[in-house]
Amino acid sequence: MNKVLIKTLITVTLGMGFVAGGTASGLAAENQVTETEGKNLYVIAFENELPKEYEEVIEKAGGQVVKALPEVGGIQAQSDDLAFLSNLKKVPSIEVANKEVPLALNQPATIPNLAETAAINEQGSLWDAQWDMQRVTNNGKSYEIETGGYVNDEGETVHKAVIGVIDTGIDPLHPDLQKNLLGGRNLVPAGMDATETGDPNDIVDRNGHGTHVSGIIAADGHVKGVGPDLGIRTYRVFYSEQALTLPSIIIDGIIAAANDKVDVINMSLRLYNTSKTIIEGETYKTTADTLLWKRAIQYALKNDVTVVGGSGNESLNLDDKNEVTDYLNTLYEPFGITLKGPTTVVPAQMPGVINVSASNKWSTQQLAFFSNYGNSAIDVAAPGGDYGAEYAETLDPATADITNLILSTWPTYLGLPYTYNAGTSMAAPQVAGIAGVIKAANPDLKPSQVSAIIKQTAIDYGKPGQDALYGSGEANAYRALMDVKK
Structure with a gap:
């Protein structure tokens, strides 16, 4: 069989949540926002x-x-x-x-001197490398029930449901995404960096994260998404290659997506909310950005938008609010921020949001080593990838097996068109895609009903019943669609 070998980027994104002010290297986000210093x-x-x-x-x-x-x-x-x-x-x-x-997506963790190739077979497919999609779709059987749309007599794809991806943007010319991209909006104001002009149509992904997430939802090409005919609308809320943002920009993105009448919002991002926040000596029982974020989520839900979020990648027990607070205080101390009292993940732990943990390829009893968890916190799990069983046990980079990661689309102008990543950032869009095909199959369902179907039809991994790792279980598109079609 004639095979074309494509080298894939080994950018392993294990930390695509938010940290206030900086990255793992300690470089403050305030120092990176050169165009807004002093404002x-x-x-x-x-x-x-x-x-x-x-x-x-x-x-x-x-x-x-x-x-x-x-x-x-x-x-x-x-x-x-x-x-x-x-x-x-x-x-x-x-x-x-x-x-x-200011907030930043955590910077990717990478394994040096690691190389891998993914083979495209003669039909032009990378399906064999998509273990996650094989599992979520029951080896593609869910596509036989619902793909999120159909091709009309003119050869055009009609999208029966649309997913709003609030993220770093998208590669608008990616061949696996182009036919499903319905546009979107740039919410980043002019002057946030040298490239930002405030053009609302500038949805170009500077980082890659949003393109990878979008592919998991609705790619249709060498790789497949959960709903290969779902529509995608992109809401770019991050700027620069380092993926920086401000809370108000994300809030604006949630509102914009709801006003555009998307069916589902995916947010592979998070920050934390505590009962008491001290910023530069000033104490707040709640911060304005967290309060407005809550209002924005409720606004989306009232507009019949299902909202999906990732639980975070710090291996934290979200049921132990003090553990989370202690972790964050260590992280935020250099930036003059102190947290006190119980802490929750925003948006994932907000009422009405489907909170997703990250499962892995090799176990039905353990999550990916980085995933947050918690019996009262997690709704469902979905494939988020990791480095394999041996790495989880030893944390030795020499044992890392990247075929355990999640393969999806990547901006063609940032290297090559596909990459392996991992994180709850990769798990959340699996569930957003499932929510999308459910809505395509039955447009009248409300967000609470979509959420209930996803949880009721999840595969019960981990301890029987609701558990701290998987919640109701690992979400599954095929089982969900079989339930909808009854």
């Missing part, structure tokens, strides 16, 4: 809807409105006035306001 940005949540005179309110306090978020009663503002926050506290209609902390 003190704030998030402000009003108690109810935005008052008509909100711009005047902010100006009187010593600031300027940068972005209004009327759907959730919030704004982003800029001020160089040291008394700005104090002035805002005097406004009765404002519930909470705080300085906005």
Whole structure:
């Protein structure tokens, strides 16, 4: 058989969650946002809807409105006035306001001197390397029931459901994604770095993460997604190759996706919320960005959008709120942030969001070594990949087997068109794809019903019944669609 060998990027993304301010190397995100240094940005949540005179309110306090978020009663503002926050506290209609902390996707963990190839067979397929997709679709049997769309008489794909991917963007010309890409929006304001002009149509992925996630959902080419005919709408909320952002940009992305009437939102990202946050000596019972994020999730759910999030990649027991808080304090201390009290993952642990842990190729009793877990936290698991059983036991890079990772699309202009990655970032889109094909099969289902079907039809790995690792089990598209079609 004539085979074409394609070398794949070995960018193993084990940490695609958020850290406030920086990366594993200790380089602060504030130092990377060169174009916004000195522009003190704030998030402000009003108690109810935005008052008509909100711009005047902010100006009187010593600031300027940068972005209004009327759907959730919030704004982003800029001020160089040291008394700005104090002035805002005097406004009765404002519930909470705080300085906005830049966020970054964790940087990829890599195994040096590791090389691998993936073979495209003569039919042009990398299916043999997609163990995750084989498992989630029951070796492709779910495609026989629902792919997320169909080809009409004119040869055009009609998308029966659309997934909003809030991430780093997409390679809009990737051959495996092009036919399912319905556009999207760039929510990154002008000036965040030298390349950002504020063009709402600039959805080009600078990092690769969003392209990889999109392929897991709806690729149709050398690799296949869970729903190879699902529509994708991209909401780019990260800028630069380092994938930096601000909370208000993500909130804007959630609102935009809901307003565009997508069926499902995937967020392979997260931050943490605690009962008490101390930023530069100021104490907050809740921060404005977390409050507005909660409102944005509720806004999406009320608009019949199913929301999926990853549980995070720190190997934390999310049931042990103090363990999570202690971990974060170690991480955030260099940036002048202290957390106190119980901590939860945002958005994954918010009401109505499907919280996904990462399963692996080699075990039905253990999660991927990096995945967060918790009996009261996890709804379902899905393949997120890892380095294999021997690596999980020894943590010796020499034992790493990358065929245990998740193969998906990658921006062609960043190297080669496919890469192996791992993380709850890869697990969440598996579930988002399942939610998408469920909606394609039955458009009338509400988010709570979609969530219930995914949980009820999950394969019960781990301890019998609900457990801390898998929740209800590993999500499965074939079983879910069989249930919908009854």
